[in-house]
Amino acid sequence: MVALGLATACGVALSVLAHSWWRRLLMGAGFPLSLALTGSQTSLGLGAMPAWAWLVPLVLLLLIYPLNAWRDAPLFPTPKDALQELPHFAPLAPGADILDAGCGAGDGLLALQEAYADAQLHGLEWSWPLRWLSALRCPSAKVRRGDIWIADWSAYDMVYLFQRPESMTRAVIKAAEMREGAWLVSLEFEASHLRPAANYQTPGGKTVWIYQIPVVYA
Numbered sequence: 001m002v003a004l005g006l007a008t009a010c011g012v013a014l015s016v017l018a019h020s021w022w023r024r025l026l027m028g029a030g031f032p033l034s035l036a037l038t039g040s041q042t043s044l045g046l047g048a049m050p051a052w053a054w055l056v057p058l059v060l061l062l063l064i065y066p067l068n069a070w071r072d073a074p075l076f077p078t079p080k081d082a083l084q085e086l087p088h089f090a091p092l093a094p095g096a097d098i099l100d101a102g103c104g105a106g107d108g109l110l111a112l113q114e115a116y117a118d119a120q121l122h123g124l125e126w127s128w129p130l131r132w133l134s135a136l137r138c139p140s141a142k143v144r145r146g147d148i149w150i151a152d153w154s155a156y157d158m159v160y161l162f163q164r165p166e167s168m169t170r171a172v173i174k175a176a177e178m179r180e181g182a183w184l185v186s187l188e189f190e191a192s193h194l195r196p197a198a199n200y201q202t203p204g205g206k207t208v209w210i211y212q213i214p215v216v217y218a
Contacts, residue, residue, distance in 0.1 A: 077107035078162050082187060082202040083115040089198040089210050090183040094118035096157040100141075101148040101171075102126075106134035108160055108187075109141045122156070124148050153177045162187040169193075175215055184211040193218055 092098070096119050100108040103123030112121055123143035125131040135143040149170055153159050154177045161171055161184075168191045175184045183197075186209045190196070195216040199209050 076162050077105060078111045078187060079202060079204050079206070080107070080111055080114070082204065082206060082208065083111040083160075083185075085200055085202075086115050086185065086208060086210070089200065089208075090158065090185065090212070092116055092119060092157055092183075095120060097122060097155060098158045098160065099124060099153065099156040100160050101151075101153075102161065102163060103134045103141075103143060104130050106137035106141075106143075108162060109134060109138040109143070112160060113138060113140065124151055149174065154179060156182065158183040158185060160185045160187075161189075163189060165189050172215065175211070175213060178213045180213055182213045184213065184215070185209070186211075191215075 096116070098112055098116060098119045099122045100112060101124055103109050103125045106123070109121055109123050112119070121138065121141035123134050123138070123141050124146050125134055125143065126145065126147055128145050131143055131145045135141070153174050156178065159178065161167070163171065168186065168189055171184065171186065172191050172194060178184065188206045190209045191211065194211055195218045196209050197212040199207055201207055
């Protein structure tokens with residue numbers, strides 16, 4: 001019991017070094033949860049599983065969330081109603097090209113389709129299973145596999161992101177490629193060193209940050 005307590009305490013103590021609540025939760029609860037699942041008294045019977053079986057969820061995780069995408073956001077779906085008000089603040093002409101940079105499972109594309117019914121939607125996603133799922137869920141969009149930080153953003157009238165705070169500096173640098181009058185839109189996370197053209201609260205309480213090119217530095 002002493003060893004169990006010390007191991008759990010170490011995990012909890014080290015979890016404060018993580019930069020997000022979900023990482024802290026994984027670090028703090030990982031050891032006791034794995035012990036509960038594999039212990040001899042568990043009703044799940046996972047303790048009798050062969051060692052190689054534990055590699056299966058790891059392989060699935062790497063397929064869905066490849067190593068070189070770990071610097072970006074995990075799978076954060078865009079709420080369906082989050083972008084309904086966006087055309088009031090960032091109007092686009094019919095046929096405008098919109099990129100969902102890091103489209104995940106396609107929730108952002110579906111929300112953009114609701115907001116801009118006449119737009120040409122494009123999705124970019126590094127994970128090939130998510131890219132496939134996104135294309136399946138939003139067949140009207142042109143979804144391809146690629147790195148959002150390497151792809152050229154200059155062809156788009158709007159680039160939409162739902163990433164993470166640490167990604168916003170890179171997004172601002174990429175926005176320099178975009179043509180005058182285009183829009184950079186971020187759900188939840190602000191580019192704190194830029195002055196937004198507008199922002200609004202979604203029904204779920206998240207903030208949509210809207211920037212127009214050329215961006216204005218705060």
